[in-house]
Amino acid sequence: MTDKKVAVVIGGSRGIGRQICIDLAKQGYAVVVAGKSLSDASAVHPFPPDPNSSQSTSSTVAREITEVGGTALALAADTRNPASIEALFSATWKHFGRLDLVIYNAGAIWWASVAKTSMRRFKLMQEVNVEGLYATVQSSLPYFERGGWHGRIIVVSPPIYSRFFRGKTAYAMGKVGMSVLTKGLAMDWQREGKKDMAITSIWPASAIESAATLAASNDPEQRQDLRHPSIFSDAILAMLAAPATTVNGLLDTDEDFLRNHAGVSDFSRYSLVPGTSPRRIMPAEFPSLEVAEQADEGKRVDSTLVSRRAAKL
Template sequence: MPSLKDKVIIITGASRGIGRAMALRFAEEGATIVIAAKSDKPHPKLPGTIHTVAEEVEKAGGKAIAVALDVRKELQIKKLCDQIGEKFGRIDAVVNNAGAISLTTVEDTSPKRYDLMQQVNSRAVYCFGHYALPYLKKSENPHILNLSPPVNLKEEWLKDYSPYTLSKYGMSILSKGMAAEFKQYGVAVNTLWPKTYIATAAIEFAVGNKETLNYARKPEIMADAAKVILTHPSNNYTGLWLIDEEVLKAAKVSDFTQYAYNPDYEGKIKKDLFLD
């Protein structure tokens, strides 16, 4: 089986949730993980910082580099890419996992919140594509993986929270464009989205409440799917809008009960946003 051993992987928003799960999964294979997130200091409500995850990565068998990063600041992204690229001679993968969410209408979304979502979601994908590309070109199997959904223009996904929807679809459209543009360099660009709710702070605080987590799967399903994607040959696996369960089924995974956040709710897990 292809491995991520010694691969240099940048993961944004890696201090908790899906990003943390990916960091630990890749660490099990001996990868070097750049844990890039704003969480330099403990959050009053949410567990995890870049430093606690760095410790977990090392314990799991990987190497960790903790970097305080605000993905809204393009010069911070440039500095990070240059430092990592020059230190290792390459970047093997970038996972754009950091996200901002507000499920609010145009009427109820302030310009400040609108700008935040566009910057953290779609603009960060552009910035990492722009600044990481010179170092991705030097990798044997370079990947960019963006956590965004297939573009679905049904009215139900636009009517109630189009500012957020635009920011996530922007990530997916940029991914398609970069996949075509970067194919000449052998750099794969794909998106990954969960088929179901994933038990994260976003689901608990933005979509529902603590009870909602019972209807979700654990972040580990996204981590396992990402591992499959990042070990595919980059020259022929690009420009895809991927769903976690479909990726794992293609990899011969058949038991999805292991991913249920609450096994008692296994048959009641809810489908995620943007999926019919």
């Protein structure tokens, strides 16, 4: 049991995920660092390891936190296996006795045309991205219920806009699906009156140094277009500080949220190369997903009730 708020960060072993874990711990969270596998953190020399290397694991991140007096627990979780996700939340509750925050940062990436994306790669991305998130949400809900429906879920997925699909359709199908889950679950909670629950999606406005941008990090010219991962964790902390009603169902970028909700106007401190202005990769504005008849659902169908009626016939 702990009096601290408890955060489960799935995909917290390196890069952006590691930064999120470190900064949450600094804010007083007990952090469950979840990744595909664990390691012997005591055997890593020098320590801490390069945060974008394979030496950075859930175990080393947990060690980084505990060595400076924070609270952390490293747990293995395979996002392709729903039973593994269920075990993650069960172990978290058994160890800490509470759950306040879930961050889904796990992801599989393959950017190519449909013709150049095999079925094997397509299935991997759907399993890790959208199916992994769905399993995470399903597994976490009973524990949020135990806590009285007070909590947050943060999803690393983008605002929905047409340019995102270009050249990476298979990847976009999963990522946009994750954003649809954010919108849909937010509507469920709003309809059910769960005012202290919020699910929010966040995406980088400019490229961020991570394992996914390693090639750019090693190229002096491309390096100038990268930001430090602290911009992402700062935006998440700002989202957590905002009222649940403000961020529930929101699809936003790190830069835009910090500017519009945290009063940040100078982003120069986040430039990986001092004095540079990383190129924004997101559109200046995003389309609204609402329609003129937004509130008109007609007669809503609940398949669980339909199934019960069918069973009685």
